[in-house]
Amino acid sequence: MNDMQKRGAIKTVAALFTCAIALAPARAQDSAARDNAARAESAVRRMEENQTFSTSVTKLKLDVANSFGVTSNEFTTYSRKGGDVLVVITAGPDRGQKVLRQKGNIYLYYPDAEEVIWLKGSALKDSIMGSDFSYEDLTDEGTVTDRYAVAYVGDETLDGSPCIRVTLTARTRNETYAKQELWIDARLFVARKTILYSASGKAMRQLLSDDIRSVSGKNAAFANVMKDLLKKNSETKMTIVSMEVGNPIPAKYFNREELSW
Amino acid sequence: MWRNRSRTIITASAVLFSALVVSLVVGFEEGFVNDMKANIKSDLTGDIRIMNATYVANARLAPLGYSVPDTSQAIEALRANPVVEDATPRTEFGVAVYRSGDRIPCRACGVDFATSRTFSNPATKLLSGSLPAPLSTGVVITAGLADELKLSVGDKFTAIARTATNGSNGKTFRVAGIALLPNTDYANRAFFLDWRVAGDFLRMGDNALSVQVFLKKGVDEDEAVPLIKKTLGSDALDVRAWYNANGVFAFFKMAGFMYAIIASVFYALASTVIFNTTMMSVLERKREIGTLGALGLAPRRIVALFVAESLEISSLGSAAGLLLGFAILGVAGRVGFDVSSMGGNSVSGMGFSQVIFPSLSPDKYLFIFLIGVAVSLVAGLLPARMAARIEPAEALADR
Numbered sequence: 009m010n011d012m013q014k015r016g017a018i019k020t021v022a023a024l025f026t027c028a029i030a031l032a033p034a035r036a037q038d039s040a041a042r043d044n045a046a047r048a049e050s051a052v053r054r055m056e057e058n059q060t061f062s063t064s065v066t067k068l069k070l071d072v073a074n075s076f077g078v079t080s081n082e083f084t085t086y087s088r089k090g091g092d093v094l095v096v097i098t099a100g101p102d103r104g105q106k107v108l109r110q111k112g113n114i115y116l117y118y119p120d121a122e123e124v125i126w127l128k129g130s131a132l133k134d135s136i137m138g139s140d141f142s143y144e145d146l147t148d149e150g151t152v153t154d155r156y157a158v159a160y161v162g163d164e165t166l167d168g169s170p171c172i173r174v175t176l177t178a179r180t181r182n183e184t185y186a187k188q189e190l191w192i193d194a195r196l197f198v199a200r201k202t203i204l205y206s207a208s209g210k211a212m213r214q215l216l217s218d219d220i221r222s223v224s225g226k227n228a229a230f231a232n233v234m235k236d237l238l239k240k241n242s243e244t245k246m247t248i249v250s251m252e253v254g255n256p257i258p259a260k261y262f263n264r265e266e267l268s269w
Numbered sequence: 270m271w272r273n274r275s276r277t278i279i280t281a282s283a284v285l286f287s288a289l290v291v292s293l294v295v296g297f298e299e300g301f302v303n304d305m306k307a308n309i310k311s312d313l314t315g316d317i318r319i320m321n322a323t324y325v326a327n328a329r330l331a332p333l334g335y336s337v338p339d340t341s342q343a344i345e346a347l348r349a350n351p352v353v354e355d356a357t358p359r360t361e362f363g364v365a366v367y368r369s370g371d372r373i374p375c376r377a378c379g380v381d382f383a384t385s386r387t388f389s390n391p392a393t394k395l396l397s398g399s400l401p402a403p404l405s406t407g408v409v410i411t412a413g414l415a416d417e418l419k420l421s422v423g424d425k426f427t428a429i430a431r432t433a434t435n436g437s438n439g440k441t442f443r444v445a446g447i448a449l450l451p452n453t454d455y456a457n458r459a460f461f462l463d464w465r466v467a468g469d470f471l472r473m474g475d476n477a478l479s480v481q482v483f484l485k486k487g488v489d490e491d492e493a494v495p496l497i498k499k500t501l502g503s504d505a506l507d508v509r510a511w512y513n514a515n516g517v518f519a520f521f522k523m524a525g526f527m528y529a530i531i532a533s534v535f536y537a538l539a540s541t542v543i544f545n546t547t548m549m550s551v552l553e554r555k556r557e558i559g560t561l562g563a564l565g566l567a568p569r570r571i572v573a574l575f576v577a578e579s580l581e582i583s584s585l586g587s588a589a590g591l592l593l594g595f596a597i598l599g600v601a602g603r604v605g606f607d608v609s610s611m612g613g614n615s616v617s618g619m620g621f622s623q624v625i626f627p628s629l630s631p632d633k634y635l636f637i638f639l640i641g642v643a644v645s646l647v648a649g650l651l652p653a654r655m656a657a658r659i660e661p662a663e664a665l666a667d668r
Contacts, residue, residue, distance in 0.1 A: 072435065076323075076332050079434045101434040101472050118439030120470075121427045125439060126370050138435025 379467025
């Protein structure tokens with residue numbers, strides 16, 4: 009190699025070295041972003057795992073507060089893997105009513121009605137027991153990551169608990185909420201705060217969850233407060249009284265024809 | 270007056286037409302108002318309406334938890350009041366009738382079938398079946414609802430409603446009867462049930478949302494309200510006369526002002542004809558006026574001559590128009606005017622009947638006559654005053 013060739017080679021190496029140094033911070037940033045995105049997805053998946061049981065029987069209390077006072081109901085939910093859920097109202101003014109979710113459809117049983125009501129269309133937006141939860145909230149199918157694109161927002165502390173803040177953006181227009189913001193506890197993987205948005209970007213509801221306990225190795229929030237952000241003085245407290253998982257549930261509980269038991 | 274027969278007839282016809290149109294417009298308006306008043310009282314409020322004051326203050330939210338407490342006892346106390354003829358409970362609410370997976374919004378009304386004026390109204394026709402027994406799940410549905418849902422007596426349907434505790438409830442009812450109600454508000458999607466069954470369905474207990482109070486004849490509503498408040502002895506109740514309890518009626522009364530304007534327009538048009546006729550008469554009879562003036566007739570007497578002429582024509586025209594109006598209203602008042610055949614569904618929700626019976630009270634006839642005459646008087650005055658200012662020499666020299 010003569011002198012000119014040597015000088016050319018040195019210049020090329022120097023230029024490449026300079027480029028590498030210049031691009032290093034950007035590459036580091038990209039890497040951090042990818043790590044956070046992965047963390048966010050992982051947090052959402054682990055949060056979902058905490059909510060998944062082969063079967064569960066949960067006793068809950070619902071206190072609905074509005075401008076005119078507080079109404080309380082108690083109910084038991086039976087759920088099994090696959091998404092079938094039966095809600096039986098066991099105490100309160102609506103005692104005896106049942107709500108069955110089967111293959112994504114919602115059916116209502118009223119003790120004084122001689123037929124089971126299949127809820128569809130705009131009727132799904134009706135509230136359950138006068139609460140800030142609607143029947144539509146029961147209709148979601150598939151995993152969160154299937155239905156929503158997960159994006160990392162940041163790490164925040166909520167009530168002393170380190171949380172990963174993520175946004176979920178609906179992949180299709182069929183979702184009840186076009187966007188959700190979650191603050192997922194970074195250690196327990198339970199959403200401590202959730203804000204639900206409409207398609208127009210308006211914040212519609214806020215759910216605050218606390219009193220996280222372990223049930224058969226999975227974590228669940230035993231105290232939940234849902235607020236309708238579009239109404240004044242409207243709040244629903246849903247408290248888990250007891251929760252049993254893994255026990256067999258008779259198949260007839262999830263059979264629409266046998267709701268009158 | 271008969272100097273120019275054709276002109277006199279044309280002028281009188283203009284006044285006749287105006288008086289006729291005004292009498293018909295006012296007659297139909299009065300018919301609507303009377304009908305609305307009767308329906309509001311019998312189907313909604315009674316002469317006096319009693320509701321929970323909190324419900325009234327929040328009516329937009331329809332808080333069913335605020336009913337008339339101890340409704341039965343309240344009704345007993347009211348019936349014992351010397352000014353009260355009767356009192357009856359009423360609970361009107363929205364429901365969805367569930368049919369083959371669809372929810373059809375309807376209106377439901379809990380009544381005491383024995384005392385409800387809706388069902389003692391002679392215009393209410395029970396087309397089939399019977400009124401349900403007290404406390405049964407039998408209901409009376411309207412003919413329109415029966416047609417739409419293909420229901421007959423004995424059939425069942427399920428209704429779902431929001432309850433007083435903000436939850437929901439569903440119940441299956443049996444069709445006991447099918448009725449045709451005169452009020453268009455209940456022509457289609459409506460059914461009636463026992464008020465206690467409604468209270469149980471809505472989780473209101475043994476209470477109704479409102480009580481309709483009917484006063485004895487001759488008792489003034491404004492005087493009765495404080496007496497009834499005293500009988501009930503509760504600040505939690507809203508007690509008001511029917512005309513203060515219905516916003517649609519108040520709006521319609523305001524619309525009466527519009528009818529007065531319409532009447533004025535017609536009379537204003539007629540007055541231009543009177544003015545024109547009198548003016549032409551003055552111009553044609555200039556020499557005669559001059560002669561009368563030269564003979565010593567005072568100007569105000571000349572004015573009086575022409576005013577009297579226009580008064581005669583307008584009186585004849587007004588009287589003839591009103592007689593014709595009376596005849597037409599007499600027939601329409603017996604036969605009735607079918608609003609539904611003219612797109613009557615557009616007036617649903619305003620408390621009108623399907624058939625309206627126009628009428629005009631005697632004092633209104635007199636009022637319309639006098640207004641017609643007064644308008645003609647004013648219209649004829651200006652040309653008459655012009656006639657009085659004609660100089661005799663000038664008039665006599667004019668060939």
